[in-house]
Amino acid sequence: MAKKGGKAKNRALNALEIAEAEQNSSSDIGSESEGENQKFKLGVLTVDGKDFEDEELDSDGALDSDDDYDVLNSKFSQTIRDKGETDTGYDSIDESELIPLSEVWARDDEEMKRSGGKELVLDDNLVSDESSSEESEESEDEDVFDDLEDEENDLSTVMSQLRSRDSSKAHRTLINDKTEENAFRVPATGKKLSLAEMMGDIETDKPLLLNETSAPEPLAVPLPQSIQKRHERRAAYEIQKEEVDKWTDSIQANRRAEVLKFPAKDGVQHNQTSSFQPAEVPLTSLDKKLDGLLKQSNIESKKAEDLFENIETAKLSKEEMAKRTRELRLMRELMYRGQKDAKRLKKIKSKTYRQKLRKEKQRNKELVEGSDAEDEDADYKRAAERMSLKHKNTSEWAKSMIKSGMSKDKESRDELEEMLRQGEKLRQKQLGYDEGESETDERDVAEIAAEQEDDDIERSKLGKGLMAMDFMKRAEERERIENQRLAAELQYGDESDEEQVANVVKNAGRRVYTPGAAAAAEQWKIVEQKAKKEAVEDQEKSLENKIKAKNTPKETKAPEEVNPWLADAEPTRGQKVRVVDADSSRVQKSAAKIKKRTHKEAEMDVEITIGDTLDGEHEGEGDGEQDIHVFQQKDLIKQAFAGDDVVTEFEQEKHEVEELEGDKEVDLTLPGWGDWAGGNSRKKKKIVKTVNGVVPSDKRKDRNKKGVIVNERVNKKNAKYQASSVPYPFETMEQYERSLRQPIGQEWTSREIHQKLTMPKVIAKHGSVIAPMKKE
């Protein structure tokens, strides 16, 4: 009620204001006692450019009782809001779209403006505020035709009045039609209508209404009301839908937005980087100076450069230019061809071609480098390659050749021989000869040794200074003995066949006791034997002999007694002990190297036995007694725990669990069923049913894991923390689990992300006015 009172007050005020304004603007219009109130009763709003807002406020009150108040209200309030932002806001509202009738009026309005600049349109029942008060008193229930006649007079007077008004002022009129539509209602154009004018549009000569020939047809039956209404509803729906559809974009944008902030941020405008671009014209004196300098040095202007270049080319004569272009073209062509060639060569897949190419390359390289520039590594690589491939007649090709008797063929025999020759060459290299040496002399190993000895003696004689010192002499002596021994070994074969637990052979330094030492020694022996055998093989003259030698069975040795502790422990490291140091021979070095590279497992040059890994104190000294002591203790432990065989117990348990949790087969065959008396040996069909267990034994997690039993039973208490199926918006388990991947707690993410992830969907600033959504 208070609100209404306020409104009424407002209205009164407005009335006063408007009255004043109108008095100022037009003297013709008489003062009206009723003021605005009456105007609203009549349902006509005059929207003036000046006092627009006031009028609007009043219109709200005026339309209180109206049917289409809501539409109007919302529209008007919209215009008020929009007015602040855009000047065209009011026009853009498009009354016409919402109220088809007013559209008609508006159109008429415009027509009128075009024709005579008349701004006011009157309806038959409605009278403008300018019309006299007596008209307002006219009863509405009078006959319409009477009204029409009256109106003509009235209209003419009003028109005349209006024409005298200041036409520069833009008046817009909204007419709110309260009367019902009927067939006889004619839009008032404000102009007198003559019959001639009306008939002027009819073009035909024939009178339209009279149709003499045909009998008067009955009028079509109007559609039933329900259907009519349905049509109307449909039409209305279409219009409404079009209107509503305009919002969809903004609604969708809002829905998609992660966060909606109100009021929308359009406050601070930060400087763009583009705003710091240098000004076109130098402003300060410093700028001017710089500009001048730049101009002087000709850096600044690109135009000048272009010009310069132009001049350069312009200097050339036509022939010269042509020559230059020719040269360029030639270069390009050559380059292109080279590329093409390279591509073609790259594509060739022939093996022989590649081999030839490689050989040629190598030859070229050798020519350039000279054979003496040999790196050890390169040496090794080559050796390994040849060892694996060419020098042996064990390759697929060689075998097939021998098998098919192709070795009698000259060519293939040559090939084979070439291979063997290469192998020999390689082996000699491996044994420590230079290439040239090996070719020239086929000396004995003993001779070499003797020579070396001589050499040594000579050196010792020569020695003075450092070489004459005691420890150097000792080292020399040791080295000499070692070399001698090695030579002897190579000459006469390994005579020390007895079991060597300690690996003292290869290393004159400390002795290493390991459980694996014997094995290592064994392995080393095997390697040596192989080498020897191969050497023998190569000395065989004919190919057949060689093959025979190759196929002789190898001596096999009984496996050594192994420590069950270590046998069971799978990832044992450091089993193979090989100490390669400065004073081992080249053979050893290279063999060790090959060994090292071929075996994938990372073996160290110096490895320490398992036994003393943990007590670092023994490591440095390496005193044998302690080691032996440790070894014995291990044995003791082995004995101590020998009684309870935990491993087999565990395996048994695992087996039982597997049985228990695995699928079971139940034999449902009934005894005697389908079995006639008498011992018919025909096999009966068994009826077997599998009962699903927890997990089949071949799908267990601990299937291939030794010493592990994993419980496969479903933990029912955990099940309540799991989703029983993939939850709604997600389609697959992966999608769902992907969505769980990012934790939002602040313990797991940075502060920035945590805040971002936990931000509410809508943020509204307290006390701020939130503008309604805009349609696109």
Add this chain to the structure above:
Amino acid sequence: MAVYSKDRKLNANLKRLDQQHKDAVRSAKNTEILLQEDAGFLEAEGMEKTYKFTQDSIVKEVDQATANKRFELKLEEFGPYTLDYSRNGRDLLIGGKKGHVASFDWRLGKLDCELHLNETVHAVKYLHNNQYFAVAQKKYVFIYDKTGMELHRLKQHIDSTLLDFLPYHFLLTSAGNTGFLKYHDVSTGELVAEHRTKLGPTQCMRQNPWNAVMHLGHANGQVTLWSPSMPTPLAKILACRGPVRALAVNRDGRHMVVAGADKTLKLWDIRNFKEIDSYYTPTQANTVDISDKGLVSVGWGPHITVWNFLKSHQNSPYMNHMIPSSQIQTTRFVPFEDILGCGHSKGISSVIVPGAGEANFDALEVNPYETAKQRQQTEVLSLLNKLQPDMITLDPNVIGSVDKRAPSKRLTAKDLAELQPSQPGQEIEKKIKPEVKGKNSTVRKAKRKLRQNVINERAKRIERALEKEKLLRKQKHDFSKGIQPEKDVLEGALGRFK
């Protein structure tokens, strides 16, 4: 752009999630600049070996603050000492076998309490902060507060020799000579679970900090993994041939080190259940611990050896220390410090082990510099965030995920209909039963029992009336169904006896 689904909305959602994850990873990477501390190890030059460095030589080189952290407590009367550090590494709790218990801020040397219990002390353990601690005594487990006042006697925990505490679940676990593993919720005071191991006295017990699974070592060389929700072990590992002496699990839950009485020291990958490496100790190891950064301390005899073998096989230890004429009982690395605390038969000593501790702490998680107020806040927060004991599983990531037994795709209504062909009879047979209160309450049972023997006139009358009523009802029912009342065939013959 990746397409996850045909559903546009879902696709957009998933894309957004993906982007979020990407952003989170990038942002996490950016926060690495905040981790300014870096762990450093001892480095040897030339002929030097890191395991040859003595504590004295290290103390000479390090800064004063670190040097102050090296100390020895000579406590020779009360036998071998076991010890425990609070979660933030500020406080130290020591327990002598012969009943000496003390809790103190070890850096400031400020004593909180000192108790002489006149009873055997097997194990000591701080609870979620330094305010409370549990002591496994001769028969029961007791809980004391910071001042040394006895708060609880946990009479369910009989003959416990081992204690541990799961901070996120507020569970105190104990195991011992009885062979039972017990979980006790210290926030509610309830015994959550007790599991019979059936493997005799438990030799050692440690938790896996990653998934809160308890690892128990037994006399037959097995290590069993337990969760309170399963009465059987989640997994069994045969780690050594002799009794398991000690074990420890890495912070990230990947590695377990097991020391056995057979003098083996084995490194296990407990996510894949594979043995990675194996070493021998010169004598049986008594204790094993793994630091934040993955250094392993092994106590055997009077020696402490620190190894760095989690990443690769080592031939020599990282550090060595010896406390002459004593037996090492317990070694524990201090959280966020390069210090190793050792309890031995002659007291306590703390050893500097460079590179052992995590240099960057997360104050939201565990704050070594927390004030009293912060400690209280953390306590409340951690109680609010307490995890349920049921949530302990081998793989903690299954919580919240889809049950593996469920179909991997969401079933539409159509699929469901196809899955279960509806049978018209089934729905009808399903009857709705009225919710009736059970008639077998204890009181009623007792009353009924009382009534059973009493035979009086009234009871007889009622019984008869009931019988009659029953008969009548049956007759009425039969009549309504159109069943002829059955004539007793023997009536004629036996009627005379009526």
